[in-house]
Amino acid sequence: MSGDHNEDLPRHTADWPVGEPVGTDGGHPERHPVEHRAGRRAADAETAVAQPAGIDEQALAEQGIDLDVAEIVAPEREIGVKIGDSLVQVQNLTVKFGGLMALDNVSFDIKRGEILGLIGPNGAGKTTCFNAMTGVYKPSSGKVLLEGQSIGGQKQHKITRMGLARTFQNIRLFGEMTALENVVVGLDARHKTSVGRALLRLPTHVREEKSAIERGMALLDFVGIAEHAHFLSRHLPYGHQRRLEIARALATDPKVLCLDEPAAGFNPAEKEELMTLIRTIRNDGYTVLLIEHDMKLVMGVTDRIVVLEFGKKIADGRPREIREDPLVISAYLGEPEDDVA
């Protein structure tokens, strides 16, 4: 139940300190996100797309995030790709639980190189949508295409290998493994060592093991926790666990990285760091799907937002448009103060 507590945090600090890069206009974003959002964040996000290399380099440096490292992590990636064609297509996705319609005919695309936010009031079907996309639930109808290939009916580990990686809302690291080992499990998704080769330590195994250490450490460095590589993941501080989850997901070399409420339980400063990290990830050429109920974070970091309510899509557009969308406003204003997303 600690989640409840953590989720409360942003509420108690609704007024962000002036001078913080996010939410400089103050106000009560939870209540009136739309009215109080100045255009600045959205503008930032858009410029970021236009000039990816120019974003917050100073902030990056302050947090020890190094673009050089990023290149080691994913050498074959094109850094700072432009938003392009549709990478993921969600087509008429419907999920029913018994008689309950959890997701009703939802369609949207995720374009290559963008950060797409998936938001909605509590119980709107965000997580259901997410789970249906990543193969945890079987959709009742509709399908999800990744680069034109349907992921329906695939085993989950195959979906991961097709290029869809995710983190978990309630952290699910392998507690008895070190941070580095956790990341290497992710890297293993791309490894070819068989039981026989590992048994006899054949060259494939040796090569992969060696490169795994290098890449694993680079990924940990990328998310800023390399010096904790030797800790059991369950002994890491909470914020580091969240970062480790992102590193582990990145290790599977995904085309789309799905983040399920990555900022849950974070304080404003940590959220800010996380936003920087997410942008860096995108600038490294990953496409990001972000589920989040903290409007500030979503508005600040995403390129485009899909809004769900009662299992239906009610809006889809740039943050600025979403902020002014009457349907979205009524959906959020109509929502009682609530703590679980």
Added chain:
Amino acid sequence: MLTSLLTSMPMDNDWISFDVASLGENFWSATFDGLTFGSIYALVALGYTLVYGVLNLINFAHSEVFIMGCYAVFFTLNGLGFGPNVPHLSLASIVLNLVLALVIAMIASALTAFLVERVAYKPLRKRNAPRLVFLITAIGVSFTIQYTIYAIRGPSPEAAVTMFKPTPIFDVFGTIIDSQQLVIVIAAVIMMVLTERFISKSRTGRGIRAVAQDPDTATLMGVNKERIIIITFVIGGILAGAAALFYVMKIPSGVQYNGGFVLGIKAFAAAVLGGIGNVRGALLGGLLLGLIGNYGQILLGNSQWTDVVAFMVLVLVLLVRPEGILGTSLGRSKA
């Protein structure tokens, strides 16, 4: 099955043969006997199913909950003067004695179940132990109880206690249904119907279903989870106590330290067959398994095949329809 284990082995070469003629000949007697055994399996299966529903745990110690009931029956009846021979008592006094034995067996089994829960499982739940730890503890408890009995009573079965002489009641298709079969099946079905009604109608039953469905939400809604868990174990114990009486009735010399073991596996198989966590499933699964085992035994010509057939059924069900015939309905959707 204990008697079956003691029978000498066939050493002929056709170890597996399908004696269809024999099955045809003995079909109805095999059916009635299978239903009798099936009722016993079903009663024990209910204990597995209820605990599995609520805790999502195979309570391996449930076979020992059952065997403690058997010992209670044995000691009670032995104390009342029952022995290997058919007792010369009036019907009323036999019934009275049996009811007494039944009550004591139920108490003994329920008490065992209660203690197992408190001593072994509760500390684990408190510290939120992994499932593997629960399972190992469960098997450890089962093992410990068995060998405590072994240390006290030794390896050989207890002397037989015969309760009454089965008398023919009906004649169906040329086969006699005797009083023993009738008593067991009817009593078992009555108990199961009562259990079913209790779970579906009573307030406590609702609590059990709520906990089975979603323990956290149930707790939030004011259900006392710990109390529900104890009640579930106790109900399972009571039913196992009843099963113990019928088991001793059917196999008078079956009381032995490891007597619950194979029966436990079969009862669990029955629970899975019907749909684990499902009360009606336990009944259906138990009866079916009793029938299948008996047919298989006659078809294959050796009583030991009963166990093998039961096991095959379990594996087959898991392979084809792991949720069982009726599905898992006490609450849990597949986690």
Added chain:
Amino acid sequence: MSMTDGPTPLPSAKAAQSADDREALTTAPGASIAGRKGKKPGSLGQRWNALSRQQQWAFLLIVVVLAYLLPVINPPILTTEPGNNFGLACFNMARFALIAIGLNVVIGYAGLLDLGYVAFFAVGAYVSAMLTSPDSAFLKIPYLWTIPVAMAVTMFFGVLLGIPTLRLRGDYLAIVTLGFGEIVRILATIIPAMKGQVGFQSVGHPPGTAADGTPIFTNSNGIPWYWLILTIIIIVLLLVGNLERSRVGRAWVAIREDEDAAEIMGVPTFKYKVWAFAIGASVGGLSGALAAGQVGFISNQRFDVYTSILFVAAVVLGGAGNKVGAIVGGALVSYIPDRFTAIAEYKYLIFGIALVLIMIFRSQGLFPARQRLLSYGRDAYKWAVKKDDGGASAKRTAGTAQEKGAQA
């Protein structure tokens, strides 16, 4: 720890394990954590880690040599004589240790509860007996060849049993394996070719004669058999260690820790579970074949399900997931009844109680140690430790406070 005070019953085993741990433990990931959790410093593992590489190797060498010499030295307090021949007792300890290593792959690494391990042991023993004993109608092959055959056959059975059950949650595996353990015994009784209680006499043994022309491997002398099985243990440990520090070991531990998360991180969980089960089974078959050779006689009487639970106790006692623990646990389970014959009759009761107590009070076993899952992680860890120690203590205290919230 009280059980290991004084000389360890099977030091060799431990040595072999450590020898296998080529990856040096100087930067043990657990070390700093153990400190944080306020555990007493200077535990065995930490003291071990403090040694230099050369010291570790020297120590291991001594332990391995001592292990080989154990039955020859026959140390006075440790010895199981006069009650039981010490050579045979050593063989049985090593046999249990080998079984525990195999079962540890299934239970300790992959977190699957196999309660019918004796069945695989039995299958291995029967394969070996039926291919060498004059009582069998099968073709005969030299004893040593039966060992790989036994492993292959048991592996096959492992896969056969694993496929229907491993798709499901762990509980089903437990009950199905429990049933399987019993079924194998019943089948050995029913199937005439397996000769029930009569069993098979004069199971083969490895070739070789002493100077006076008598065979080296006999039923009454446990020492050559002990040396054979000890050598096999060392080989198996090396191989299992290789698996542990590879993609395979990581997949197993990931499955144990969180199966769904593992699957979502791209681990083909079903495949690796079947592998764990099959590898465990084949080691069980291997030890069965060795036991059949040493005893020279096999019948259905030797394989009851209770022995399976004893095997589980061996793994859990030492500490599931930990090779040293498994070996010590296995050796203890065999050694205690042999050494203290007065309580031998109650061994099942004793280990049953031990099982429950360990689970309730110390579920990590007597020798908690985590597995090392990277072949070349040493330098990286070393770097991290160095970096982390540089003024990270303040950060760490801050982290611990948050961690509490995260874990609640």
